[in-house]
Amino acid sequence: MRRADRLFEIIQLMRRNGARTTRARDLSEALEVSERTIYRDVQDLMASGVPIEGEAGVGYVLKAGFDLPPLMFKETEIEALVLGARIVESWADAELADAATDVIAKIEAVIPDRLRGYMANTALLAPSHHFMEPITFDLAELRRAVRQQLKVTFRYTDALGQGSERAVRPLSLAYFGPVWLLAAWCELRVDFRTFRLDRIVDFALTAERFKPEPGKTLHDFLKRDKPWTRSAINAYDPGDD
Template identity: 40%
Template sequence: MVLPVSRTQRLFDLLQLLRRHQYPVAAAYLASELDVSVRTVYRDIATLQSQGAEIEGEAGIGYILKPSFMLPPLMFSQDELEVLLLGAEWVMQRADENMSEAAQNAIAKISSVLPDKLKYQLSKEVTRVVPVCGLSEFQVDLTDIRQAIRHESVAEICYTDEKGKQTTRRIWPVLIGFFERCYILTAWCESRNAFRHFRIDRMQFFKTTGEKYLRSQRELLKSWQQQEGVTERETRY
């Protein structure tokens, strides 16, 4: 069973959804994207408005977030900062170049708005991520895979299994899993009509077809979570 998203997370997700649109968005659409009722969307919008979010609109017409609205700066405890640093360092050591650079930029942006006391705490190393050796080289670009997931694009891959057999498949990429010594792509495989897990270092090529999934990535992810018996929190990244 998939655990529900916390209300705080849902409010942030609602703001993010509104940011993506330049025109009023119907509450029914927002409810569908967040997997909640329309009544819940109305309550959440009222809550955000009471906390200063510049959301305009009304029921039956739609809602829009004014472009000038910015989230207030977030304050982190020392433990929270350490978690962020460890997470960023893990990504820098294990992910591809684009993700590594993004992790460094994220930490730099957070550091730039911290008060001096927390900056000093941030400079102290209490815990470190141990470098991992032996990660395999990729013949495909992880950026292409991430873009395919974000745009819900069908892809073709050439894949070599553990027995050395090569096959060409059409897949719907759903989620990248980062493990200690390999990366795994969870995808819906058209030829198997089921979810499959592909080691990315065994892919000879990855190419999008320009076609869209027949189901949304969000729906596919939920189906995979239910099949595998994992929670949404365990698959967040």
């Protein structure tokens, strides 16, 4: 976590406690840093004018009425944020859904009052009662592999029912309702491939990192203009025939 994000979280945690004392130990556990780091951060916040009372070893209280500078959003921008977050809450994995909920809560905490009510009552919805092909593994783990550039392995069954063992470099994820697709560099085919996540079993995250190489990156994949929508609609796996 970046220090700027941690300072923001310290203020948010104190605000939630209201007039109750917030201990450095509780802050350090919540933010996964040492108590010494919390002491230093709180001192820096106090020095910058944040009205925090208390001391090390006792605890801290954020004075009532303090707020961060308001974020200035247009009503259409709020609609975009809320709809996007609600789609993520309904269609993504549990970890990403929780993150979307936290994003909305953070924005609500710092926007002006006149917009807060509009944000809470916007009529743009993303119902959770929709059909999506079931995925048998943790999508959050695959997202982590994409983010950290970790190779993954799995067993894949193509449109013809033929199975194969794959080791791939995951490059990108895309949702074409009702299926999720993974774009990857496949070491078995020595080429780019797209995989339907609902056809993946025995998924495993490895500790092997990969570095971007010319001809094997997401940019290279997109330049090839792979037919992602056809893959989803026709249940076709490009190049695996």
